[in-house]
Each structure stands twice: as structure tokens, then as C-alpha cells.
Amino acid sequence: xxxxxxxxxxxxxxxxxxxxxxxxxxxxxxxxxxxxxxxxxxxxxxxxxxxxxxxxxxxxxxxxxxxxxxxxxxxxxxxxxxxxxxxxxxxxxxxxxxxxxxxxxxxxxxxxxxxxxxxxxxxxxxxxxxxxxxxxxxxxxxxxxxxxxxxxxxxxxxxxxxxxxxxxxxxxxxxxxxxxxxxxxxxxxxxxxxxxxxxxxxxxxxxxxxxxxxxxxxxxxxxxxxxxxxxxxxxxxxxxxxxxxxxxxxxxxxxxxxxxxxxxxxxxxxxxxxxxxxxxxxxxxxxxxxxxxxxxxxxxxxxxxxxxxxxxxxxxxxxxxxxxxxxxxxxxxxxxxxxxxxx
Numbered sequence: 001x002x003x004x005x006x007x008x009x010x011x012x013x014x015x016x017x018x019x020x021x022x023x024x025x026x027x028x029x030x031x032x033x034x035x036x037x038x039x040x041x042x043x044x045x046x047x048x049x050x051x052x053x054x055x056x057x058x059x060x061x062x063x064x065x066x067x068x069x070x071x072x073x074x075x076x077x078x079x080x081x082x083x084x085x086x087x088x089x090x091x092x093x094x095x096x097x098x099x100x101x102x103x104x105x106x107x108x109x110x111x112x113x114x115x116x117x118x119x120x121x122x123x124x125x126x127x128x129x130x131x132x133x134x135x136x137x138x139x140x141x142x143x144x145x146x147x148x149x150x151x152x153x154x155x156x157x158x159x160x161x162x163x164x165x166x167x168x169x170x171x172x173x174x175x176x177x178x179x180x181x182x183x184x185x186x187x188x189x190x191x192x193x194x195x196x197x198x199x200x201x202x203x204x205x206x207x208x209x210x211x212x213x214x215x216x217x218x219x220x221x222x223x224x225x226x227x228x229x230x231x232x233x234x235x236x237x238x239x240x241x242x243x244x245x246x247x248x249x250x251x252x253x254x255x256x257x258x259x260x261x262x263x264x265x266x267x268x269x270x271x272x273x274x275x276x277x278x279x280x281x282x283x284x285x286x287x288x289x290x291x292x293x294x295x296x297x298x299x300x301x302x303x304x305x306x307x308x309x310x311x312x313x314x315x316x317x318x319x320x321x322x323x324x325x326x327x328x329x330x331x332x333x334x335x336x337x338x339x340x341x342x343x
Contacts, residue, residue: 011226012320019230023237030234034304042299045231049296050190051224055217056131057194058210060149071143074269074278078147081265081286082125083158089260090122091115091166093253102249110307117311118253119166120297123159125151126288130281133288136327139281147285155187155290163297181300186293232295232313235304250314255322262287262326266333270340279337280330288323291316 023030036043094115103111126133134144201210233240240247265286269279294312302308 011222012229015226015229016233016317019233020237020240022230023234024241026234027238030231030237033231034235042304045228045296045299046185048224048228048231049186050193052221052228053186053190054194054197055214055221057152057190058198058214058217059131060145060152060194061198071140071146071274071278073272074143074274074282075147075150077265077268077272077274078282078285079150079154080268081261082151083154083162085264086125086257086261086286087119087123087162087166090118090253090257093257094118097253098250102252105249106246107243107307113302113307114250114311116167116302117294117298117306117308118250118315120163120301120308121254121289121291121294121312121315122257123163123166124155124290124293124297126285126290130285130288133284133323133327134281136324137280137284137330138277139284140275140277143278144281144285147281151285152187152191155293159187159293186296229316232316235309240310246310247314247317250311251318254315254318258287258318258322258326262329266330266337270337276334276337280327283330284323284326287326288319289315291319 033044034042098106098114098118099111106114130144130148133139134141197213198210201213205212262283266279266283269282274282291312294315295309298306298308298312
């Protein structure tokens with residue numbers, strides 16, 4: 001990793017601070033940007049998210065889905081956590097902490113919106129950022145690639161109905177057309193564009209040409225991530241400054257969720273004898289979120305200044321430093337893991 005990537009946490013922190021400060025100092029500018037939307041999907045955010053996602057999706061060869069069989073236990077653990085545990089456990093945690101325990105401390109009437117944002121966050125398993133986490137913990141690249149590709153395919157079909165089910169349980173009416181539009185814009189379109197570019201580059205210049213393109217686009221993806229953070233925290237700047245307690249309270253179920261799912265995936269992998277190089281990324285994939293999609297869906301469904309959007313933005317705030325801590329835990333526990341997996 002280069003110097004820029006190595007200090008990503010620092011850049012993220014600076015962009016969060018910059019976004020909050022600019023949102024507080026220049027509310028009119030961010031209000032103008034917020035009006036640039038179609039069907040409640042903000043166009044500026046959409047462009048930034050495409051710039052962020054497409055370079056990473058270029059790395060994916062969907063033919064690698066065939067290699068899933070080599071790591072079927074690790075894939076099974078991750079699929080179980082991503083689709084059978086994480087969304088439902090977040091709905092339970094959100095209902096308990098936000099709907100019940102912290103309810104007297106939160107703005108009246110905002111509880112259901114906050115819970116909806118937490119559900120959107122948990123229902124979208126991480127794709128792009130997993131490459132970073134897997135690389136940091138020396139994970140098996142073939143498994144990571146296969147799992148990311150599989151998650152992309154499954155998310156197209158499962159994200160909308162799963163969110164609709166859970167939001168329905170939370171007594172929130174879901175506009176299916178807006179939710180499906182978000183899935184198309186933030187998953188289907190980037191995947192198609194990335195695969196068209198990938199095949200064209202490979203056809204004209206082969207793997208070396210693709211590697212050169214990825215090297216040039218790498219900074220674009222990170223800059224787009226940082227610009228998105230500035231924009232999102234700028235939209236929420238006034239709320240964050242005005243409601244620091246709300247931010248702290250929303251972070252509680254997110255933190256519990258991350259460590260619970262990472263720990264469960266890691267423990268299950270150990271029990272099933274999964275190799276450590278697969279168990280590491282399995283824990284990280286099981287715990288992290290596709291926050292770009294969650295933020296976009298929250299904005300589309302409930303608006304830029306909604307409690308749901310704020311909850312997903314808190315997920316962005318928590319994601320990077322917490323996932324780095326999970327990477328550290330996984331690496332330091334390798335000897336313990338391998339003793340149990342071998343047994």
C-alpha cells in the first residue's frame with residue numbers, strides 16, 4: 001500500500017471534520033447541492049459513488065464465481081452472517097437501543113427513522129472496501145474476489161425484499177420504486193459499466209493494460225470516497241454539531257453489530273476448520289457494510305436530512321476505524337485460531 005492508502009484513516013477523519021465544518025459554515029452551498037436530485041436520488045452523490053465503486057469493480061472477474069467451490073465453508077459462513085444474521089440482529093439491536101433504551105434521549109418521533117437507517121446499513125454486505133480489509137489481514141484473494149462477486153449478484157435480488165421486510169416490521173412504508181432504483185443505480189449500473197470497460201481493456205491490451213488502468217484509477221476511487229465523506233458530513237454538519245449525543249447513541253448498536261458479527265464469523269470459521277487466510281476476510285466481510293449503498297438508499301427513501309440518512313452516515317464514521325481494529329484482532333489471534341482450526 002502507498003503512503004496515501006496507509007494513512008486512509010487520517011484522511012477520513014480530516015474529511016469528516018472538514019465536511020462538518022463546511023456544512024456548518026456554508027449551509028446554503030450544501031442546500032443547493034442537495035436539490036440536484038432525480039426521484040430523490042442526489043446526482044452529485046451518485047457520480048461520486050460511481051467514481052468510487054467502478055475502479056474497484058474493475059478488479060472483479062465474474063468468471064471467478066466458479067472458484068467459490070474451493071472455499072465453500074468460508075463462503076457458507078459469510079453468506080449465513082450476511083443474509084441470515086446481520087440484518088435481523090441489527091433490527092433487534094436498533095429496536096432495543098434506539099426504540100427502547102435510548103428513546104428518552106433522542107428527538108421525539110425520530111426513532112423509527114434511525115432504526116430504518118441502521119437496517120439499511122446492515123442489509124448491504126460490504127463489497128468494495130473488503131479488498132482493502134482483506135489485503136491488510138493477508139487474506140486469500142481468490143476467496144475475497146469470489147465472495148465479493150457473489151455478494152454483488154445476491155444483493156441485486158435480495159437487498160430490496162429484505163429491506164422491505166424489515167422496514168415493514170418497523171412499521172415504515174417502503175416506496176419500492178425508489179428502493180429498486182437505488183439498487184439499479186448503485187449496484188447494477190456500476191457492475192455493468194465496470195465489466196464492459198474490463199472486457200474492452202482486456203481485449204485490446206490484456207492483463208498488463210488492465211493493471212495500468214487500475215493503477216491510474218486507484219487514486220480516483222479514494223479521492224471520490226473522501227469527497228463523498230465531505231459532502232455527506234456537510235449535509236449533516238448542522239445536525240452533528242447540534243446533536244452529538246444522537247451520534248454517540250447511534251454508534252452503540254453499530255459497534256456492537258460489527259464486533260458481534262465479526263466474532264461470530266471468525267468463531268464459526270474456526271469450528272468448521274476454515275483456513276485462517278479465508279477466515280480473516282470472512283470475518284471482515286461478515287461485519288462490514290456497503291455503506292455507499294446504504295447511504296444512497298437512505299437518502300432516496302427518506303431524504304438527505306432524515307434520521308435514516310444520519311444513521312447511515314454514522315455507519316460511515318464508525319466503519320473505517322472499527323474495521324481496522326478488527327483487522328488487528330484477526331492478525332494478532334492467528335496462532336490461537338490455527339490451533340483450534342487444526343484440531
